[in-house]
Amino acid sequence: MIHSTAIIDPTAVIAADVSIGPYSIIGADVEIGLGCEIASHVVINGPTKIGRNNKIYQFASVGEDPQDKKYEGEPTVLEIGDNNLIRENVTINRGTVQGGGITKLGNNNWIMAYVHIAHDCIVGNDNIIANNATLAGHVFIDDYVILGGFTLVSQFNRLGSYSFSAMGSVISRNVPPYVLVSGHMAKPVGVNVEGLRRHHFTDLQIKNIRQAYKLVYRSGLRMEEAQQKLDQFEQQHSELDCYIDFLKNQQGGIIR
Numbered sequence: 001m002i003h004s005t006a007i008i009d010p011t012a013v014i015a016a017d018v019s020i021g022p023y024s025i026i027g028a029d030v031e032i033g034l035g036c037e038i039a040s041h042v043v044i045n046g047p048t049k050i051g052r053n054n055k056i057y058q059f060a061s062v063g064e065d066p067q068d069k070k071y072e073g074e075p076t077v078l079e080i081g082d083n084n085l086i087r088e089n090v091t092i093n094r095g096t097v098q099g100g101g102i103t104k105l106g107n108n109n110w111i112m113a114y115v116h117i118a119h120d121c122i123v124g125n126d127n128i129i130a131n132n133a134t135l136a137g138h139v140f141i142d143d144y145v146i147l148g149g150f151t152l153v154s155q156f157n158r159l160g161s162y163s164f165s166a167m168g169s170v171i172s173r174n175v176p177p178y179v180l181v182s183g184h185m186a187k188p189v190g191v192n193v194e195g196l197r198r199h200h201f202t203d204l205q206i207k208n209i210r211q212a213y214k215l216v217y218r219s220g221l222r223m224e225e226a227q228q229k230l231d232q233f234e235q236q237h238s239e240l241d242c243y244i245d246f247l248k249n250q251q252g253g254i255i256r
Contacts, residue, residue, distance in 0.1 A: 021042070079105070131149045
């Protein structure tokens with residue numbers, strides 16, 4: 001049902017069963033898929049493509065212009081996948097030409113109130129971003145990441161799968177998979193063991209991940225030396241593949 005006070009641009013493509021609440025505004029070049037619920041007072045501008053079964057709560061601003069001085073009105077894009085929950089006052093901006101032209105949110109993400117996802121961010125699947133967390137431009141979030149409330153992530157950083165930030169963390173470097181960080185500035189404090197258990201990692205897999213963590217953070221080895229030792233484990237323990245690949249391919253340095 002579309003409320004009579006909602007304003008829908010004639011170029012918007014809205015699936016037949018989408019619900020749009022009072023006083024919401026759906027702008028030009030917006031596409032909203034089946035099963036979506038848009039609450040009252042939501043603003044969605046385009047070009048924005050929203051998949052299926054997403055719920056967007058009141059006062060969210062989705063697909064607005066990027067907050068970047070280089071932006072000059074180019075038709076950049078926001079893409080949102082399926083089954084995402086986007087709570088009150090969340091802001092998600094479109095991309096910039098310089099950053100590839102796209103901001104992207106994957107599937108099954110839980111985005112809590114007052115979260116900001118800036119231009120050119122790429123957020124994967126099954127992530128939880130708690131209240132008031134902020135992603136600066138060009139941030140990459142892999143899968144199954146949890147960001148505690150008021151976490152700040154500076155631009156051009158990547159957070160690997162199953163990583164975790166405690167509330168109020170300020171992240172200025174890349175965070176490898178499985179790593180738990182805390183503080184201002186954030187420091188590594190261990191492996192996200194509880195998160196791994198919740199996702200059915202075995203005790204042996206967790207033991208191997210802890211060993212890999214200690215090689216990087218507790219052994220006193222230089223990064224090149226730690227990577228050489230990790231390479232010996234890569235073919236034996238598949239759970240370390242993403243950790244080792246992350247260390248090899250990251251740019252700008254990891255959090256230490």
